[in-house]
Amino acid sequence: MSIRPALQRGITLIEQIMFIVIVSVGVIGLVSVMNPAIRASADPLLTKQLVAITESLLNEVLHQPFTWCDPDDPAAPTALSYAACATPQNAFGPTPAGETRYAVGAGTAFDNVADYGGFSMANVDDPSASNAMAGYTASIAVAAAGAALGLADNAAALSVTVTVTRGGDSFSLTGYRFRYAPRI
Template structure:
């Protein structure tokens, strides 16, 4: 009498194996999808930081006050000659260069600047200190704020 060995799998075993593998793959896809969605946030944050740092550097490179100190704020950013001219500067509909031309790829970001008198330790007169605040807003509502201080030389 011969003994028959079982070869292969039954239909029930095959269905159970497919269900287990499918559930495991669905879990992996969900994890990768979540990681993929979250990975865009650092990119947006870095882009916003680059925009804020560039604007802050542009402002900080200007003189504290020009000779005689102009009271009127020029209309064009290219004509700004001192730190206080940037107070109230804001864009809507994208980042623009100094000449006012839109910068490609940055249309989802806006920037707003405020320059206000401030006080710092060891500097008695508030007229000698300006607090510069640059706020970059992304179209999704995310904001980044960068603050700096400029003192009279």
């Protein structure tokens, strides 16, 4: 009678360890390749928010009146030039002093395109100063642009540039407002 040697069944400890090491290296490789894509997956949303905030602020500014005088000035309905106004709107900043984007009521809120000149905010929010979006900053520049557009009167058109920044990303839009009805 002969004894048959036992056949090996299963795997050895060394084979198990090698399998675990090889699979672990593969998983680490896949995760390291996918990590930048996952980390940057929100970038299109952040860019879309930059564009939306910039468009919104530009629309807010361009929908304001562009008159010779501050709309609260008694001469606003009849003025034919800046000289006829007690508070002319050619200073490109809040006129009269003390007007702000966040005020409620006549005489204290921005009410003319030129009032927004030099305006900036650290955390972008709505006109009621609520719903702040941390990390976003905005600035608004207003300048006379009539000559650049071929008009005889340089003050007959304004260039409004809104720039919104978040981290290292920045987005700017420029719009133009013409004085087509200066007493409205």
